[in-house]
Amino acid sequence: MNTRLFKLAGVAVVAASLALTGCGSRTEPAASGSAGGATKVAKIGVIAPLSGDLSALGLGIRNSVDLAIRQANESGAIPGWKLELAAEDDEAKPDTGKNAATKLASDDAVVGVVGTLNSSVAQSVIPVLDSAKIVQVSPANTNPTLTKGADFLTAPKRPNANYFRTCTTDAVQGPFAAQYLLGEGVKKVATIHDKKSYGQGLVSEFSKAFTAGGGTIVAAETINPDDKNFSAVISKVQGGAPEAVYYGGEYPQAGPLSKQMKAAGLKVPVMGGDGIFSGEFIKLGGTDGDLATSVGAPVDTLESAKPFLEGYKAAGFAEGYEAYGAYSYDAANAIINALKVSLKDAADAKSAREATITAMASVSFDGATGKVAFDEFGDSVSRVLTVYAVTNGAWAAKKTGELK
Amino acid sequence: MLDLFFQQLINGLSLGALYALIAVGYTVVYGIVQLINFAHGEIFMVGAFGAFATWMLLGQPTDWGVSASLLILLPLMLLGGIVVSVTVALLTERFAYRPLRNAPRLAPLITAIGVSVFLQEFVRLFYGRIPGFPDAKSAIPFPSVAGISGEIVRIGSVTIQMPALFTIVALAISTLFLWFFVNRSKTGRAMVATSQDPDTARLMGINVDKVIVAAFAVGAGLAAIAGVAHGLNYGNIDFRMGFLAGLKAFTAAVLGGIGNINGAVVGGLVLGVVEAMATTFIPGQFGSSAWKDVWAFALLILVLVFRPQGLLGAKVVDRA
Numbered sequence: 001m002n003t004r005l006f007k008l009a010g011v012a013v014v015a016a017s018l019a020l021t022g023c024g025s026r027t028e029p030a031a032s033g034s035a036g037g038a039t040k041v042a043k044i045g046v047i048a049p050l051s052g053d054l055s056a057l058g059l060g061i062r063n064s065v066d067l068a069i070r071q072a073n074e075s076g077a078i079p080g081w082k083l084e085l086a087a088e089d090d091e092a093k094p095d096t097g098k099n100a101a102t103k104l105a106s107d108d109a110v111v112g113v114v115g116t117l118n119s120s121v122a123q124s125v126i127p128v129l130d131s132a133k134i135v136q137v138s139p140a141n142t143n144p145t146l147t148k149g150a151d152f153l154t155a156p157k158r159p160n161a162n163y164f165r166t167c168t169t170d171a172v173q174g175p176f177a178a179q180y181l182l183g184e185g186v187k188k189v190a191t192i193h194d195k196k197s198y199g200q201g202l203v204s205e206f207s208k209a210f211t212a213g214g215g216t217i218v219a220a221e222t223i224n225p226d227d228k229n230f231s232a233v234i235s236k237v238q239g240g241a242p243e244a245v246y247y248g249g250e251y252p253q254a255g256p257l258s259k260q261m262k263a264a265g266l267k268v269p270v271m272g273g274d275g276i277f278s279g280e281f282i283k284l285g286g287t288d289g290d291l292a293t294s295v296g297a298p299v300d301t302l303e304s305a306k307p308f309l310e311g312y313k314a315a316g317f318a319e320g321y322e323a324y325g326a327y328s329y330d331a332a333n334a335i336i337n338a339l340k341v342s343l344k345d346a347a348d349a350k351s352a353r354e355a356t357i358t359a360m361a362s363v364s365f366d367g368a369t370g371k372v373a374f375d376e377f378g379d380s381v382s383r384v385l386t387v388y389a390v391t392n393g394a395w396a397a398k399k400t401g402e403l404k
Numbered sequence: 405m406l407d408l409f410f411q412q413l414i415n416g417l418s419l420g421a422l423y424a425l426i427a428v429g430y431t432v433v434y435g436i437v438q439l440i441n442f443a444h445g446e447i448f449m450v451g452a453f454g455a456f457a458t459w460m461l462l463g464q465p466t467d468w469g470v471s472a473s474l475l476i477l478l479p480l481m482l483l484g485g486i487v488v489s490v491t492v493a494l495l496t497e498r499f500a501y502r503p504l505r506n507a508p509r510l511a512p513l514i515t516a517i518g519v520s521v522f523l524q525e526f527v528r529l530f531y532g533r534i535p536g537f538p539d540a541k542s543a544i545p546f547p548s549v550a551g552i553s554g555e556i557v558r559i560g561s562v563t564i565q566m567p568a569l570f571t572i573v574a575l576a577i578s579t580l581f582l583w584f585f586v587n588r589s590k591t592g593r594a595m596v597a598t599s600q601d602p603d604t605a606r607l608m609g610i611n612v613d614k615v616i617v618a619a620f621a622v623g624a625g626l627a628a629i630a631g632v633a634h635g636l637n638y639g640n641i642d643f644r645m646g647f648l649a650g651l652k653a654f655t656a657a658v659l660g661g662i663g664n665i666n667g668a669v670v671g672g673l674v675l676g677v678v679e680a681m682a683t684t685f686i687p688g689q690f691g692s693s694a695w696k697d698v699w700a701f702a703l704l705i706l707v708l709v710f711r712p713q714g715l716l717g718a719k720v721v722d723r724a
Contacts, residue, residue: 051541222694226648228638231415232680233693265563285639
């Protein structure tokens with residue numbers, strides 16, 4: 001029996017070493033490519049969920065960055081340099097994201113990273129990239145603490161100089177949703193969040209603004225991201241007779257939650273942040289009347305977004321650009337704009353990393369979502385938001401405005 | 405308040421019925437081979453995907469009437485799910501566990517975790533490769549069955565959703581079937597004999613291999629029914645759904661007394677009801693839904709402290 005164990009162990013070792021060499025060889029061609037040839041190679045990384053529940057959003061991010069890189073290469077945006085995409089899957093998990101960041105940081109050709117989707121993943125990714133002096137631009141992180149530290153309201157302090165974002169934060173989204181609901185005459189709301197930093201942040205900012213505006217929070221509940229059955233929570237919330245349910249979290253739970261709410265007889269709208277603003281939300285159970293806030297103005301009505309939309313269509317990606325496509329496109333272009341400055345006189349990609357971060361602060365251009373520029377914390381200067389409602393089984397813009 | 409109590413009782417029972425259907429699989433396999441089959445959650449997941457595949461093969465019917473759906477579509481989906489689940493379970497038994505039958509206890513346990521990861525990744529990567537099938541990398545909407553999906557029954561102010569009722573009825577029928585199988589059929593009695601004393605059972609002419617196969621098959625069949633119930637209740641299925649459900653069901657099996665089939669049913673129902681009740685009826689800060697799992701596991705610890713054999717476990721736990 002011992003020999004059998006040894007045999008098994010042997011098989012495991014061989015399998016593991018095969019897997020390892022498999023991983024190693026994947027990065028090989030890129031490294032040799034940057035060594036030879038007239039044009040030097042710089043890579044822009046993507047860290048986003050490319051598989052799992054949130055892959056619809058993640059693939060939209062990857063494709064949009066891919067598009068920006070292709071366009072920059074075609075137009076020869078950075079003379080003497082060729083840009084490449086290095087996309088890594090974070091599975092929406094902080095530890096996987098950290099591994100992805102470490103892998104990108106160890107690749108000398110990587111000069112910037114677009115990502116992550118989840119604020120909770122960003123928390124573990126930013127320090128890794130910061131220590132490697134790689135600029136990171138997120139199209140989707142909305143947790144205020146990432147740019148302004150734990151005391152973002154009273155004593156904002158920027159924790160990581162390498163981190164920027166093109167989207168607005170929960171400090172803006174939550175209050176915007178609250179103002180919208182109050183404006184619609186809704187006075188009693190129940191809140192539910194999924195205990196992740198994104199959901200928790202949204203709900204706490206929403207609750208503050210909603211009660212300050214004269215509304216009442218009739219119940220504050222939570223769910224587990226892995227839960228499928230929300231009936232107990234729904235029954236409890238139902239007792240307070242809310243006129244709407246504000247959900248802090250993402251569509252894999254929000255869709256089923258909306259469906260189960262309506263099945264249980266709680267026929268009020270679910271409202272959430274940009275995390276539920278996805279076609280998947282409706283597929284998984286979101287129904288007419290459900291609401292979502294998303295950063296910026298609706299991409300398909302924006303004059304500035306037309307080149308992006310046409311380019312995306314022409315590139316023939318299999319997946320849609322989803323909620324963060326235009327922001328990812330702008331994020332990638334922000335990096336490319338900074339690279340124009342930092343790569344100009346750089347001998348190799350690695351030595352340009354720090355200069356890219358410095359150049360980022362003064363980037364300013366008209367992107368797909370409007371003006372792209374960053375304040376002293378790395379936050380986007382744009383504070384435009386839109387409320388969307390599910391209408392006839394699809395998201396439709398209801399109200400666009402700027403938060404005062 | 406009383407209405408809320410009954411509402412949460414129904415919520416808890418339907419959740420618990422789902423746990424119980426899965427828990428039986430843990431318990432029958434444990435009772436016979438002392439293996440905690442951590443891949444059982446994935447058998448449940450595979451069953452749901454099997455039922456979905458059956459629906460795809462039927463041409464994705466969406467407009468069938470109530471009677472056609474209940475008498476033809478639902479039984480076919482259940483059957484499809486059961487066939488897939490049982491096949492996968494028997495394959496894992498044959499190729500992953502049987503070679504390790506006489507190995508130290510830890511080896512099959514780790515293998516079970518490996519099988520679980522394998523099945524998850526297999527469905528994630530290959531389900532979408534079947535021509536015409538949707539990609540399983542994220543959740544897939546489960547087909548609705550007329551007469552069950554979205555229908556509700558009202559008793560007073562208590563709302564019972566038909567899928568929840570379906571789960572509870574499925575558990576009741578399955579439990580009856582199990583009772584007859586274990587107590588009246590030859591294979592069932594052979595199972596009991598094997599779980600009590602495998603060596604003597606073998607001396608009495610019982611084919612132990614056959615009994616083990618039967619145990620895996622029975623567990624997988626019930627898990628497939630749970631998979632369909634899950635799809636009908638929550639409207640979508642995904643490749644990770646077996647993990648947490650399996651963990652909870654395993655907890656239910658331990659709570660009820662692992663190795664004891666009735667214990668698994670009772671344990672599942674108790675766990676579901678405690679989760680639902682803890683959400684509503686524990687006052688103050690520790691009563692919100694955030695704490696429901698804490699209370700469920702606190703109960704498990706209490707039961708194990710005072711009754712290490714579980715709620716319905718045998719007095720003497722000889723091999724656990």
